[in-house]
Amino acid sequence: QSVLTQPPSVSAAPGQKVTISCSGSSSNIGRNHVSWYQQLPGTAPKLLLYDNNERPSGIPDRFSGSKSGMSATLGITGLQTGDEADYHCGTWDSSLSAVVFGGGTKLTVL
Amino acid sequence: QVQLQESGPGLVKPSETLSLTCTVSRDTISSSPYYWAWIRQPPGKGLEWIGNIYYTGSTLYNPSLKSRVTISVDTSKNQFSLRLTSVSAADAAVYYCSKEVDPGAMGFQHWGQGTLVTVSS
Numbered sequence: 001q002s003v004l005t006q007p008p009s010v011s012a013a014p015g016q017k018v019t020i021s022c023s024g025s026s027s028n029i030g031r032n033h034v035s036w037y038q039q040l041p042g043t044a045p046k047l048l049l050y051d052n053n054e055r056p057s058g059i060p061d062r063f064s065g066s067k068s069g070m071s072a073t074l075g076i077t078g079l080q081t082g083d084e085a086d087y088h089c090g091t092w093d094s095s096l097s098a099v100v101f102g103g104g105t106k107l108t109v110l
Numbered sequence: 111q112v113q114l115q116e117s118g119p120g121l122v123k124p125s126e127t128l129s130l131t132c133t134v135s136r137d138t139i140s141s142s143p144y145y146w147a148w149i150r151q152p153p154g155k156g157l158e159w160i161g162n163i164y165y166t167g168s169t170l171y172n173p174s175l176k177s178r179v180t181i182s183v184d185t186s187k188n189q190f191s192l193r194l195t196s197v198s199a200a201d202a203a204v205y206y207c208s209k210e211v212d213p214g215a216m217g218f219q220h221w222g223q224g225t226l227v228t229v230s231s
Binding site: 033034043045049050054056091096097098100104 | 157159223
């Protein structure tokens with residue numbers, strides 16, 4: 001059981017936009033920054049966004065992040081088949097004194 | 111671009127100790143004010159943070175694993191290591207070492223390729 005809650009799966013057509021939610025509590029998302037990771041099958045996670053909406057160099061602006069209250073959202077526009085992957089959110093939990101992650105969301109590009 | 115590489119036994123017996131090492135290249139742990147982390151992922155499941163070590167050697171551990179975990183750094187070899195005692199089947203996972211994106215920022219940017227650890231007698 002993950003501390004952060006993500007939908008198990010989402011899907012959308014190529015070229016469309018999709019959003020993935022990450023729900024937490026006042027001790028984690030409610031007071032700390034969120035990061036998002038893309039994990040292609042059989043590979044290590046790749047950082048897409050940190051500090052809610054900052055993109056590391058090399059990450060296209062098709063990927064965006066937002067946070068409101070105790071939830072965060074990853075948005076992906078102009079979907080490509082290469083975006084099919086698992087997406088994970090993570091943050092610091094001030095009550096647990098631990099980095100916590102969501103269970104991951106599998107994105108299917110139909 | 112910093113590179114990280116995990117190494118260690120892929121098979122550990124129940125109740126024994128899991129030991130992994132992360133070798134860092136193109137960066138120097140001791141002079142880099144960043145957190146270095148161990149993160150694991152059981153097959154088919156989500157990510158689980160194990161703990162961080164700061165370049166000074168100070169550590170943070172996941173409370174759920176704290177009694178069994180030790181993370182240490184060997185600056186002479188530019189490596190940091192993980193020891194997890196009394197392993198069980200629940201500890202079977204792909205283990206990753208990682209480096210945070212920026213000091214104090216929330217995010218792990220650099221990752222090793224991961225190493226699969228199986229727990230079996």
